[in-house]
Ligand code: ADP
């Protein structure tokens with residue numbers, strides 16, 4: 001199974017993706033997670049990407065496309081993948097399409113998570129993440145059992161630098177300008193599915209179960 005999740009920041013792509021990759025055993029490939037890992041380990045890509053990420057802007061298409069060409073070639077992606085945070089521009093979608101053609105693969109579905117901007121701001125201001133395993137928490141709806149400690153791995157639960165309100169608003173602007181055009185792009189291919197991201201945490205999984213049945 002090969003699927004793409006699209007949605008504004010805070011739509012819950014990471015949470016929905018985790019439910020799907022558990023059920024279908026496909027590689028969960030999050031460009032945001034890969035970039036943050038590169039920032040942490042201080043790679044050339046990480047150093048280059050950090051300033052854009054901190055500002056809530058997009059990292060250059062060419063860097064992202066090279067990174068994803070490598071990632072999609074890895075062994076665990078052979079049996080299928082779920083892309084979370086990629087493609088994010090029409091140029092990236094076109095590059096992905098050529099890449100899949102080269103590998104003689106096709107996409108099964110593109111799932112669009114829809115949610116209002118104001119709901120996103122509320123969610124992201126209270127979002128916290130585990131700095132080691134990436135588990136997602138919320139100070140209101142889903143706090144870790146022990147303050148600041150990940151339930152899954154014991155790692156430190158922190159606020160992402162880009163989950164500050166001014167940066168959140170900038171990320172939303174970037175989403176509407178750069179990523180929303182992908183909706184039209186994939187609508188034309190006939191594989192776009194829309195789900196209400198303000199609903200249950202496993203809505204995307206349910207949508208896929210319906211598709212695969
Ligand atoms: P969110 O969807 O919550 O904004 P992500 O974790 O997906 O966050 O991405 C964090 C940041 O990483 C983005 O704001 C952007 O700077 C960068 N990024 C992630 N994926 C891409 C991409 N496909 N193209 C360009 N930049 C990206």
Ligand code: ZN
Pocket residue numbers: 130131132133134135150151152153154155
């Ligand atoms: Zn953890």
